[in-house]
Amino acid sequence: xxxxxxxxxxxxxxxxxxxxxxxxxxxxxxxxxxxxxxxxxxxxxxxxxxxxxxxxxxxxxxxxxxxxxxxxxxxxxxxxxxxxxxxxxxxxxxxxxxxxxxxxxxxxxxxxxxxxxxxxxxxxxxxxx
Amino acid sequence: xxxxxxxxxxxxxxxxxxxxxxxxxxxxxxxxxxxxxxxxxxxxxxxxxxxxxxxxxxxxxxxxxxxxxxxxxxxxxxxxxxxxxxxxxxxxxxxxxxxxxxxxxxxxxxxxxxxxxxxxxxxxxxxxxxxxxxxxxxxxxxxxxxxxxxxxxxxxxxxxxxxxxxxxxxxxxxxxxxxxxxxxxxxxxxxxxxxxxxxxxxxxxxxxxxxxxxxxxxxxxxxxxxxxxxxxxxxxxxxxxxxxxxxxxxxxxxxxxxxxxxxxxxxxxxxxxxxxxxxxxxxxxxxxxxxxxxxxxxxxxxxxxxxxxxxxxxxxxxxxxxxxxxxxxxxxxxxxxxxxxxxxxxxxxxxxxxxxxxxxxxxxxxxxxxxxxxxxxxxxxxxxxxxxxxxxxxxxxxxxxxxxxxxxxxxxxxxxxxxxxxxxxxxxxxxxxxxxxxxxxxxxxxxxxxxxxxxxxxxxxxxxxxxxxxxxxxxxxxxxxxxxxxxxxxxxxxxxxxxxxxxxxxxxxxxxxxxxxxxxxxxxxxxxxxxxxxxxxxxxxxxxxxxxxxxxxxxxxxxxxxxxxxxxxxxxxxxxxxxxxxxxxxxxxxxxxxxxxxxxxxxxxxxxxxxxxxxxxxxxxxxxxxxxxxxxxxxxxxxxxxxxxxxxxxxxxxxxxxxxxxxxxxxxxxxxxxxxxxxxxxxxxxxxxxxxxxxxxxxxxxxxxxxxxxxxxxxxxxxxxxxxxxxxxxxxxxxxxxxxxxxxxxxxxxxxxxxxxxxxxxxxxxxxxxxxxxxxxxxxxxxxxxxxxxxxxxxxxxxx
Numbered sequence: 001x002x003x004x005x006x007x008x009x010x011x012x013x014x015x016x017x018x019x020x021x022x023x024x025x026x027x028x029x030x031x032x033x034x035x036x037x038x039x040x041x042x043x044x045x046x047x048x049x050x051x052x053x054x055x056x057x058x059x060x061x062x063x064x065x066x067x068x069x070x071x072x073x074x075x076x077x078x079x080x081x082x083x084x085x086x087x088x089x090x091x092x093x094x095x096x097x098x099x100x101x102x103x104x105x106x107x108x109x110x111x112x113x114x115x116x117x118x119x120x121x122x123x124x125x126x127x128x129x
Numbered sequence: 130x131x132x133x134x135x136x137x138x139x140x141x142x143x144x145x146x147x148x149x150x151x152x153x154x155x156x157x158x159x160x161x162x163x164x165x166x167x168x169x170x171x172x173x174x175x176x177x178x179x180x181x182x183x184x185x186x187x188x189x190x191x192x193x194x195x196x197x198x199x200x201x202x203x204x205x206x207x208x209x210x211x212x213x214x215x216x217x218x219x220x221x222x223x224x225x226x227x228x229x230x231x232x233x234x235x236x237x238x239x240x241x242x243x244x245x246x247x248x249x250x251x252x253x254x255x256x257x258x259x260x261x262x263x264x265x266x267x268x269x270x271x272x273x274x275x276x277x278x279x280x281x282x283x284x285x286x287x288x289x290x291x292x293x294x295x296x297x298x299x300x301x302x303x304x305x306x307x308x309x310x311x312x313x314x315x316x317x318x319x320x321x322x323x324x325x326x327x328x329x330x331x332x333x334x335x336x337x338x339x340x341x342x343x344x345x346x347x348x349x350x351x352x353x354x355x356x357x358x359x360x361x362x363x364x365x366x367x368x369x370x371x372x373x374x375x376x377x378x379x380x381x382x383x384x385x386x387x388x389x390x391x392x393x394x395x396x397x398x399x400x401x402x403x404x405x406x407x408x409x410x411x412x413x414x415x416x417x418x419x420x421x422x423x424x425x426x427x428x429x430x431x432x433x434x435x436x437x438x439x440x441x442x443x444x445x446x447x448x449x450x451x452x453x454x455x456x457x458x459x460x461x462x463x464x465x466x467x468x469x470x471x472x473x474x475x476x477x478x479x480x481x482x483x484x485x486x487x488x489x490x491x492x493x494x495x496x497x498x499x500x501x502x503x504x505x506x507x508x509x510x511x512x513x514x515x516x517x518x519x520x521x522x523x524x525x526x527x528x529x530x531x532x533x534x535x536x537x538x539x540x541x542x543x544x545x546x547x548x549x550x551x552x553x554x555x556x557x558x559x560x561x562x563x564x565x566x567x568x569x570x571x572x573x574x575x576x577x578x579x580x581x582x583x584x585x586x587x588x589x590x591x592x593x594x595x596x597x598x599x600x601x602x603x604x605x606x607x608x609x610x611x612x613x614x615x616x617x618x619x620x621x622x623x624x625x626x627x628x629x630x631x632x633x634x635x636x637x638x639x640x641x642x643x644x645x646x647x648x649x650x651x652x653x654x655x656x657x658x659x660x661x662x663x664x665x666x667x668x669x670x671x672x673x674x675x676x677x678x679x680x681x682x683x684x685x686x687x688x689x690x691x692x693x694x695x696x697x698x699x700x701x702x703x704x705x706x707x708x709x710x711x712x713x714x715x716x717x718x719x720x721x722x723x724x725x726x727x728x729x730x731x732x733x734x735x736x737x738x739x740x741x742x743x744x745x746x747x748x749x750x751x752x753x754x755x756x757x758x759x760x761x762x763x764x765x766x767x768x769x770x771x772x773x774x775x776x777x778x779x780x781x782x783x784x785x786x787x788x789x790x791x792x793x794x795x796x797x798x799x800x801x802x803x804x805x806x807x808x809x810x811x812x813x814x815x816x817x818x819x820x821x822x823x824x825x826x827x828x829x830x831x832x833x834x835x836x837x838x839x840x841x842x843x844x845x846x847x848x849x850x851x852x853x854x855x856x857x858x859x860x861x862x863x864x865x866x867x868x869x870x871x872x873x874x875x876x877x878x879x880x881x882x883x884x885x886x887x888x889x890x891x892x893x894x895x896x897x898x899x900x901x902x903x904x905x906x907x908x909x910x911x912x913x914x915x916x917x918x919x920x921x922x923x924x925x926x927x928x929x
Contacts, residue, residue: 013711013715015712015715015719016711016714019718019719019722022722023718023722023727026722026727026728027727087707109710110714110753112721113721114718114721114722114725
């Protein structure tokens with residue numbers, strides 16, 4: 001089994017983006033591409049070829065779900081693990097759509113950036129077992 | 130018997146009167162009487178004749194009351210000589226019947242007893258009727274001397290006197306019998322005395338009334354026997370004063386007034402033989418004979434005991450009636466009187482019996498001047514219409530001042546045109562004052578109700594709405610309407626606190642109170658025209674003085690503003706918490722990366738400060754997380770992912786996750802028994818509750834102690850999970866609010882013990898959302914045991 005390597009991280013809050021990126025790089029040893037907006041992610045996703053996409057549902061201008069909908073034609077989301085971060089109690093879309101958009105896990109805020117690497121590894125292993 | 134010599138034919142009218150006079154003496158066909166026979170013998174002797182008769186002539190015969198020398202008792206009138214005698218006024222004499230053509234062929238002349246001589250004197254009644262004769266007869270012709278004729282006439286008058294006496298004797302006997310009967314049957318006791326006052330006769334009533342037999346009374350002095358001496362002395366002294374001369378205290382007391390022609394009628398209390406007294410009305414009359422000579426007295430005594438008894442009864446009844454009972458008579462001439470007034474006269478009008486005149490004037494003068502005209506007018510109206518009179522008015526009472534009375538009476542028209550009233554006057558001052566006070570209070574209550582900012586609604590025992598105060602009318606935009614309790618919620622727009630679910634009939638506070646409940650702070654809403662008004666309802670049943678429920682009342686307090694402030698506060702906390710969380714997350718994570726040496730070694734001199742910063746940023750995060758949880762719980766926005774989980778692994782996970790925290794307090798956690806059951810929960814939320822209980826137990830345990838985690842079945846389908854520590858326990862003062870928000874045993878505790886004070890409040894909410902229950906047992910100083918209970922089922926069985 002190939003190990004988890006490349007993570008596309010979409011987060012609009014700069015401080016969270018930095019802390020998360022450092023934690024993932026330093027604690028998980030992953031290659032992380034951090035994007036501050038959905039547009040930036042949409043531009044770079046195809047080139048970056050992520051193993052896993054970690055994105056916040058609440059993003060300015062374009063929501064996380066909308067971003068996934070636009071990414072779907074560009075990359076194979078069934079082979080790319082998608083993990084959503086949400087602060088809302090409700091599901092951001094129907095279970096069917098979430099599955100179609102490759103969402104494997106909804107992580108509810110608050111999340112601990114220091115445990116994030118371990119959590120993502122766990123999801124990756126579950127995906128490939 | 131035909132005769133050429135017609136007998137004299139008397140005038141028919143006069144003859145009838147004569148016969149009536151004859152019959153009046155009741156002498157015909159009576160037995161012989163010596164007095165009459167003596168006269169007949171005298172007549173025969175004087176006239177020297179063998180026969181003499183006293184003869185009475187009725188319509189068809191002559192009947193002999195007495196006869197000498199003759200055997201027949203009567204003969205036919207047609208042949209009688211006497212018929213001729215009674216035609217005249219003088220002695221009728223026939224010297225030789227054979228020579229007198231009126232009698233020559235008379236059978237008494239031609240045959241037995243061969244009468245030749247006849248002389249008769251008529252019996253003339255005082256009113257002038259000749260009833261018969263005294264006559265003498267001889268079988269030889271002869272004549273009477275003048276002396277003999279005179280003697281015969283005298284004898285006839287003597288016979289008439291005997292008739293009169295005989296008649297009087299009869300009449301007298303009858304009268305005497307009647308008088309005796311009257312006396313015997315008299316309702317009054319009758320005592321007859323001689324002129325000296327000694328009893329000569331009594332009637333049975335007297336025997337009965339005084340208890341003596343007739344024999345015991347006859348011959349006794351009346352006053353000494355039946356009259357109390359002190360009463361006689363009293364009366365004698367009064368009479369002496371009146372008459373200016375001494376009246377002895379004896380029989381004279383009764384007779385002295387008669388001497389002046391006064392009728393003596395007076396009430397006395399006489400002595401009964403058994404020593405008791407008998408109330409009587411005594412009447413004394415003198416008996417004079419025809420020569421005005423005093424023969425004695427008749428004393429009649431009318432028994433007043435019955436009347437006295439009635440009077441006593443009326444008095445006793447009247448004494449029980451509060452107020453004045455009266456009988457009032459209003460005569461056509463304008464005069465008036467009070468035949469009866471009870472003793473309430475003093476109480477109501479301040480008048481003594483002595484002050485009372487026969488008229489209405491003394492009472493009228495007591496009526497308050499302002500009310501007099503109305504009182505009089507109302508009486509006149511009632512009298513003219515003969516309708517019951519009822520009138521409240523004021524009395525100027527000499528002792529009590531102005532009092533209020535209620536007078537009521539029923540008028541009755543009497544045959545003489547007067548109006549007789551029976552009525553009652555009662556003092557109603559107190560009632561009036563109470564009424565005034567009540568009116569005042571009611572007015573005050575009404576004003577109070579209208580001024581209240583609370584809405585007040587009341588209903589009677591039958592569920593009819595009786596009161597909506599001003600606020601209630603405004604809030605409902607409706608007033609009291611005839612709406613049954615089953616339609617109250619719909620009609621008056623009553624909803625649950627959510628402002629959407631209509632109240633059912635059984636949930637309406639007023640209805641619940643009507644059924645006997647006391648309602649405190651029931652939250653509900655009134656939704657009128659889309660505006661939601663949040664109110665707290667307090668309702669109570671109302672009871673009458675006899676303990677019967679008389680209705681219910683509800684007071685509604687508007688909490689809309691408070692609700693809005695609460696929502697604003699919650700929104701504010703929620704917003705602030707959200708805004709705080711992002712920067713806190715980055716600070717905590719940054720410090721975590723540094724302190725976890727992810728970014729390389731940390732210089733020694735910075736390490737302690739960075740640790741402090743890291744720990745406190747974590748506490749802040751925990752506080753924010755708790756605040757957001759509470760907010761979600763209260764807003765009902767927290768999602769629960771309820772699934773069946775075996776209990777034991779959940780407990781073991783929680784133990785493992787909290788072991789590190791416990792270690793930091795040098796406290797160990799041990800797992801005791803756990804039944805093989807599954808619970809239906811949101812695993813993450815249950816873990817949150819367990820973490821809270823375990824971390825609290827570790828935090829409050831002395832170093833080196835053990836926290837015990839265990840579970841057991843309390844019912845076949847219910848499991849209790851307990852966390853026991855050896856800490857200080859829960860102080861009594863804290864028990865009440867331990868599950869409240871921001872609760873810690875001591876407010877100074879928060880910092881020392883580390884914690885948000887929200888943990889137990891959140892745990893309680895979480896457990897209740899999962900159909901569980903949370904609680905604790907504790908003895909201060911002997912540790913605490915926090916527990917929660919959940920429905921469960923045995924492993925391998927489907928949840929029911």
